[in-house]
Each structure stands twice: as C-alpha cells, then as structure tokens.
Amino acid sequence: MLRRTLLTSAVAVPVLAACVTPTTGAAVDPMAPLPADNSSHAQPAVARVTHVSLDLEADFARKVMTGKCKLRIASAPDAREIVLDNDNLVIRSIKANGRDLQYTVGERRPTLGAPLTVQLDGADEIEIDYESSPGASALQFLEPAQTASNKKFLFSQGQAILNRSWIPTQDSPGIRQTYDARIVGPADLKVVMSAEMLTPNGETAGEGKRAFRFRMPQRIPPYLIAIAIGDLVHHAVTDRTGVWCEPSVRERAAYECADMGNMMRVAEALYGEYRWGRYDVLILPPSFPYGGMENPRLTFLTPTFLAGDRSLVSLIAHELAHSWSGNLVTNAVWGDSWLNEGFTSYIEDRIGEELFGIEETRMAEVLSWAALQQTLQTAQPAQTVLHQDPAPGADGPPSTIVYDKGAWMLRTIERIIGRNQIDTYLRGYFDRHAFGPMTSEWFLADFRQHAVRGDAALEAQLMLDQWVYQPGLPSNAQAPVASGFTEVDQAVQAFAGGGAPAAAWANWNTAQRQRYLQTLPRELSRARLDALQAALHLNETGNSEVLFDWLALAVRNRYQPAVPALETFLTSQGRGKFVRPLYTALMGQGDWGQPIARRIYARARAGYHPIVQAGVDRIVTPA
Template sequence: MRFLAAFVLLFVSACTAAPDNDASQVAPILTTEDAVDIQTFAQPEIARVTHVSLDLELDFEGQGVSGSATLDIEAAEGADTIILDQDGYVVSAVTAADGAELPFETGEAQDGKGAPLTITMGDARQVTIAYSANNAAALQWLTPDQTAGKKHPYLLSQGQATLNRTWIPTQDSPGIRQTWDARIVAPEELTVVMSGLSGGDAEAAGEGKHAFTFEMDKSVPPYLIAIAAGDIVFQELGPRSGVWSEPSMIEAAASELSDTEAMIDAAEKLYGPYRWGRYDMIVLPPAFPYGGMENPVMTFLTPTFIAGDRSLTGLIAHELAHSWSGNLVTNANWTDSWLNEGVTSYFENRIVEEIYGKKRADQEAALAFANIEETLAEVGMDAPGTSLHQAVNLDSIGSAIIYDKGAYFLRTVESIVGRERFDAWLEQWFDNHAFQPATSAMMLADMEANLVKDEAEAEALMLREWIYEPGLPSNVAKPDPAAFAEVDAAAKLFTDSRELNDAAWGGWTSAERQRFLAGLPRRLNEAELAALDEALKLSDSTNNEELFLWLELALENQNERVVPIAEEFLVNVGRRKFVAPLFETLMDQGAWGEPIATRVYAKARPGYHSVTTGTVDEIVGFSG
C-alpha cells in the first residue's frame, strides 16, 4: 500500500507542478474528488492505459470488428491488475509481450456503464487483448441503400461520451488521455479514415482486402478515437485542410467549407497555434446523430449543415474551436462538460465574428441566449441541472446550459474585464493546460490567480455563482436588443394582424429567419400556415435549421400538408437535435400525432445511430 500511496502522490504533484506541454508526455491524472470519473470502472491512480494499438478487420456482413488491442500501461510499483471498461465486446485471450497468457475476468454489469474487465497482468506493462465487437453501440453500419451512392456499405462511429467502450478495450474516461495507432483492414472498394494522421496509401491485406494505418501521437481522451469507412473521396481546401465525402456530395461539401482555412487562421490569431497538424473533415451520411464531432484531424460532420450559402458554418467554427477547448484541454469527467462545450461555444462565436462580422456573431449569440431563457422558463431557475458544474451528468437539460450558459459566462467575464485581458487569460489557459484534463475548480482557481485584479472585480464577476449555482446570475451580459429589432417587429406584426413582409424575409440572414420562425404564434390555423408556406417557401427550404422550425410549428398545429415532408425529413435525417423534438411534437398531439410518429419511426429507426434511438425510443415508447 505504501507504494500505491507514493504513486498517488506522484500524480497529484504532477497536476500541481508547472505544466509540461509536450504532447508526447503522459498527461497527469487528476485525483481531486471533483475530478473522479464515476462513469468508468478504471482505477488510473493504480494502473492506467497510456497507449492503444489497434489491429482490426471490419466485417460489414456481420456488422462487427475483430482483431486485437495492445495496451501500454503505467502502473504503481507493486500493482498487478488493471481495470478496463467493457460494454459488449467479447475477449478471447489476453497475453503479455512475451506471449504468456494472462488471466482476466468480467465483473458485474451496471446499467448504462458496461462492466469492469480486470486483467491480472503481474509485472507486465504491455498487454494484448484479442477480441471482437458486434452490434457495438458506437458503430453504425449502413447498407448501400442508406448511402448517397447506393452501391457500397458505410461505417461510422460516435464515441462520446462513453460509447467507445463498446468496441475498444481501454479505460474509457476523458481524464485518462492516451496516444494511439491503428491498422484497419477493409474491403478493397472502401476507403477508411480515422481521427489520426494517415500512414499513407492502403496496402494489400489478402484477397479483396486492403489495410490502412493511422497514428495519433498526441495524448487524447479515448472518446476521440473515431473511424469511418465507405465510398469516399477527398478534396483539398487549403494547405492544411480538406474534406472527405461520398463522391456525389464532394462538390457541395467543398463549396460550403471554403472558409475553413480562414477559420483556422482566425482561431490561431485569437488563442495561439493549431497543434494537430492537419484539419480535415468528413461529411457523413445524414444518419450521423450530431451536427458535428470534433475528432482530432478528422472532424465528423452532418450533411444537414449544407445550406448552399454557408449560413450554417458556425458549426464548423464550433468543431474547429474544439481543437483548443475539449481536445487540447479536456473536462476530466462529464460533470464538467461545459469546460468543453461552453468554452467552445464562446470561441466559436469569436471565430464567426472574425470571418463573417459582428452582426452575424451578435445574432447567433442572441439565439443562444433565447435558448437559455426558454429552457430556464421550462425547467425552473433553481433546477439542479442548470449549474455549469453538475453533481451528475444531466444530458436531459439539453444544450442551453453546458453550451449556451457556458458561453455566456465567458461573454460576461469578457464584458467586465475587457476583451484584451480576457483573451490573454484564455490563451494562457490553453497553453498551461495543453494535452491535460481540467475541472471547474481548476478554471475558477486559474481565473482568480491570473485574471481577477482585485476584490471589487471578483465581486462583480460572480465566478463561483456562475459555475456552481443554478439559473442565470444577475450580472449576465445580455445580447444587444437591437440585434433582432427588425425581425421581432415583423414577428409581432404577424402575431397582431397576420400581415407578412415576405420581401424582408429574402434579405434576412439565417439567424434572422430562425428568430422570426421561433417568434411566431404557436397556434395557427390551416389557412394561416398555408399563407406562410406559400409566401416564404418554407417547405422547400434547403436550410435544415429553418425547415426544422417550420415543421415543428406546422406539426404542433396538426397540419396534414406537412406530414409527407416531415416523414421524408425524419426518414432521411438522423441528427438527434432535429429528430427528437419532431417526434416529441407528434406524440404530444395525441390521437392525431401518435399514429404518425409510430408509423414513421418504424420506417426511420433502422437508419438511426444508437445515440438517436436511445432518445427517441423513450419518446415514442418503442420497446423493440
């Protein structure tokens, strides 16, 4: 025990000493109470994974992967076991580097968490796990009919928050950063990409197969290990950026992403160098459950952001910003998700301001503030999930807290201390905690030590209240009420008299259009809905944010005309942000909407990722 205690003290001192920003170094483990991750079985203060080496073959017919994972381990002197997270993959053998078989056992499973895989490693510090993973929740296997090309199958993964333990044997916790490499064997007609730098052209790997290699030499939280495979092609966007997609989508994707290199430059100007080498993206089939996922060097994107006019590219700014907040400095556990998403949402808005101007940035920030207000009105100002640091991970509150309230916290701090001081502080935060986990307490302490100049300013900032208390502090820097003055007046005019200025609509930004749609009366008759649709061409919109708001409004009013449009949308789009509210709206309509929801979900569900079905199953009452 004295050896284990010494090891713990070593980790604690590593967390409090001057940081070492060399990405090749093993990131420290945080051992304070608020840093402990209750969503993992791992005991990293005793034995932790530092590197994962995957050697896997993709089986599209069986919808699984098989092969091995070799883990490098750092352990306390005298430690002879390591605990990994296991949620469905099947282990056939574990061996040491010398080939000796090692005992292992799977413990009792816990709902939503999987089970502990305990390996008795003795004095071995590298182990190889032979395993297979079928029907893994992180992996979505699409048939050719579910792709744009209709010729080849497709694989995509989504690991956040704790789904990678369904296909990768490791310690699946954001605070246990790891380097990794991979060799992936796939059918020769498919191309594989991962969230690591490519090792070059594929090599032959047997009849009808070839192998791709990847490496991530910077320590990352394991949820950022990601894979996609399909009939995909690449187009360069700039000297360090490019996009992958199915061939039929590549031109539209590249056009929509043409500002990417300028965004990278803007981000570096704000908060220091981009440290990941390349910034590539892949536009996935619409089954992908999120808008985007910030996987290093290979951001995963939904095609629903493609509007034809780059009006929704704030999404790209957001995923790029994660290269600093989230990927570079990561929340140690999921109760501090705002350290990733809130900081990133603030950073996103600054990039948007640099590239598209202050008007668009202010409008998008105002939409976010409206989201906070709407959510707090619904759940209550004192609801436990409305603090930034959460006692438990409450995903059900949605994006308004960890994304939008987190961003408004930083906007408020900036407004009080001034942009110049704030930017200098945030850049040093990224620098001094690069490639390390962090907690709310760490950020609070850093602000108090490196940003706050005196007691009066500390009182004005209300830092602790923002982070640890529910609701919205009184000092919040509210958005400029003039940001949507014209739009709000138009929405009021329609509300009061049903008069519509359709000419103004044509000149509005997407944020303005979204604000207008959100401000319309929630009860409209068939004729009023038809007049709106005819004047504004809402059902024909190529902007999915606007189309979603229109469908939600029309379904709330049991409008039969939009049911076929909504059905097509729900069958072809798997993005949870859109899908869940529309099914919820249908179910709320009782005898009118429930049969529609049940029928459409039976058709749509096979094309959804487990992230989406996990939410919508409950909404619709799907029991399998």
C-alpha cells in the same frame, strides 16, 4: 449543493503543462492525480493506459471489429492489476510477452458496461485478442442503400462513453492516451481515422481487402478515437485543411467548406498554434446523430449543414474551436462538460465575429439567450447548474446549459475584464494545460491566479462561483441586443395583427428567419399557416435549421399540408437535435400526431443511429 472554495483558498491546479511538449503532450509523470470518474470502471491511481495500438479488421458481414489491441500501461509501484472498460466485448485471450494473463469480466451495468480486470504479473504492456459484438453502441454499419454511393459504410461515435464497446481501454476523458492503428477493410473502400494517415493508398491485406495505418502522437481522451470506412474522396481546401466525403457530395462539400482556412487563421491568431497537424472534416451519411463531432484532425459532420448557401457553416467553426477547448484541454469528468462546450461556443462566436461580422454574431447570441431562457423556465433548478455530478447513464443538464450558459459565463467575464484580458488569459490557459485534463475547480483556481490576482472587488463583480455552482443565471448576466432583429420583430407584430407574411424574408439571413419563426404566435389558424407556406415556401426550404423551426410550428398547430415535408425530413436524416423534438411534439398532439409519429418512426428507425433510436424509442410508445 456543494460548497466551493473562494478566492483566498489554496486549490491545487495540476501543473501538467510544465511536463509536456507543445506538440505531443508526452507526460513526464503519467500518474498525475485525477478526479474520481463515475462514468468509468478504471482505477487510474493504481494503473492507467498511456497508449493504445489497434490491429483490427472491419467485418461488414458480421458487423463487428475483430483483432488485437495492445495497451501500454503506467502503474503505481505496488499495482497488481489494471481495470479496463468493456461493453459486450468478446475476449478471446489476454497476453503479456507471449504468456497468458488471468482476467475477469465483472457484472455489466446499463450504459457503464462491465469492468475488465487484468492481472498484470509485472507487465507494462498487454495484448488483448477480441472482437466487438454486433450492435456495439459506438459503431454503425450502414447498408449500401443508406449511403450516397450505394456502398457499405461504417462510422464510430465515441462520446461520451461508447468507445468501450469496440476498444478495451480505460474510457475516461481524464485518462489521455496516444494511439496507432492498422485497420483492414474492403479493398474498394477507404479507411480514415482521427489520426495521421500513414498509408494514404492502403496496403494489400489479402484478397479483396486493404489495410490502412494511422498514428496519433498527441495524447487524447479515449472518446476521441474515431474511425470511418466508406467510399470516400478528399478535397483539399488549403495545404492543411480539407474535406472527406462520398464522391457525389464532393462539389457541395467543397463549396460549403471554403472558409476553413480563414477559420483556422482567426482561431490561431486568438488562441495560439493549432497543434494537431492537419484539420480535415468528414461529411457522413444522414444517420450521423449529431451536428458534428470534434475528433482531432478529422471532425465528423452531419450532411444537414449542406444548405447550399454557406448559411450553416458556423458548425465548422464550432468543431474547429474544439481543437483548443475540448481536445487540447479536456474536461476530466463528464460532469464538467461545460468546460468543453461552453468554451467552444464562446470561441465559435469569436471566429464568426471576425469572418461574418459583429451583427450576425449578435443575432446568434440573441437566439442562444432565448433558448437558454426557455430552459431556465422549464428545467429543474438542479439541471441548470454548470458543474454536475450525474449518476452513470443519467441524463446530464440540457444542452442549452452546457453550451449556452457556459458561453454566457465567458461573455460576462469578457464584458467585465475586457476582451484583451480574456484573450490573454485564454491563450495562456490553453498553453498551461495543453494535452491535459481540467475540472471546474481547477479552472476557477487557475482563473483566479492568472486573471483575478487577489482583487476582491473584481472577484465580487465576476460572481464566478454563482455561475458554476448555482442554478439559473447570476445577476451580472445581461441580455444581448441585435439591431438586425428590429425589422424581424416588426414583421412578427404585423403578422400577429393580421398582416401578410414577411416581405423581406428573401433578404434575411438564417438567424433572422429563425427569429421570425420562433417568435410568431404559437397558435395559428389553418388560413394563417397557409399564408406563410404560400408566401415563404417553408415546406421546400433547404436550410435544415429553418425547416425544423417551421415544422415545429406546423406540428403544434396540426397543419396537415406540412406532414409530407415532415415525413421527408424525419426519414432523410437522423440528427438527434431535430429528430427527438419533432417526435415529442407529434406524440403531444394526441389522436392527430401520434399515428403520424408511429407511422414515420416505423419507416425511419432502421436508418437512425442507436443513440437516436434509444431516445426516440422512449418517446414513441406503442399504441
């Protein structure tokens, strides 16, 4: 275990905020020092990309992106080359000012891809003529049958290091870049990106084609460059928020997203101006592998949050919160991803508390605490440390550590120093380091400078180093309490003692229903499961979180009447959070579950994103 400096140490924190404008984050010193990033081939101390300009066409027939990419480069005085990240790109030429540059493609490594080394010959801008390969890990080309509109669809997923499969740049979260793009697609489809749309109606680009232009003047980490192309319409929620979706989803999407303006109001009151212009969300087809992806100006969302009753809209609050934690201030290396997700989970709760009430937020925290405790009991100690140094391509810590332990650190700080003090600190933190990278070490130094201020007693009480660099939870962590679960826990006890299913189920919110299903006895008879289904209609619920908890319980007990609902769930969406655990549970049920898992996966696999396919391939082994 690495030792880290304490309060009295002189740790340099980058003063990037002094060198940027509030709106664009245009750095005066583009060569500011960065920590080593083993997830990238880049050598940013030698030369780094500062701007990406894309001129690409989406070829749906061949399932590739093809065209040119111009890169603006900052370099050290003695730099002779720049090293880019590249994963199976087909490079046709690299030029500067019309002349060919020499380049080499190194050996490809799994996940990491291959280094693309370009001899600069004095150039500060280069142009790469290339195309992606079919099956590029960041891109999913969907067939019409996989969409609500029955039209072709394309979307990208860049996090963590997948964008190198369609953009030849330095794919490291610490190397922030502005970008612009001209994207050509089929004339009957709309192109959207994580950037300002300059041509809302597109431009003619040849027979049957239209081009759309975009601009991102703020410096972003390259994993946040994102694209989608499909039959898309826009619904405005407020003058600066709205929803993109397929036409048939528009009414449901508008209903579920009605609170976006209020979420923005609360977040800005807490943490300062939203600095990205518009905030739109895009509801993707079911194969999207995550709950949400916080691409700036255009969050990508899973359709599984469309519950019909706004019960899962905390997902939007989480992704909006990333506009400060993650997008504005970004982990410089992926081993510090808790600085994105842990901070964001804390901010999500603060937004939720204002909009939905303290008690509902406390119930969410209790569920978070329970999930974290389960992880601490089952994971290796080294996997429960916030700051990690994972090998390239290796699994990082469980999401409950990155999200929940990170959030509990901030909740503990709030309890000790007070809400006003942590709000003041966080607002200043986002201002000081806007559009810049962050590490665990830099954060701790910044917090000590601006919040602890040499108070040794406070330092001891906070246990900051234990939170970040030690496994498990420090002794100052406190379990949350939610009075809204008292009735739920009593209902669980009554059912466990042979009583009827919860009579109050219809009046409970999502968190209460999850608590009930998650705390019921894990071993139940067919008769008891029949009683739950008959009373609560669990197989038919439209809430994906509740359905997942029910199906997990049903699989554990080999409950055959739930198998049709299970098959529908696994074949109608591809969210990794739901898919992977259910296949794992099925494969753990021997002769009963394994044939079911293989049968469903054979039907469902083609509709899953490659990220999810890779994970489930390892779970569902051949017979």
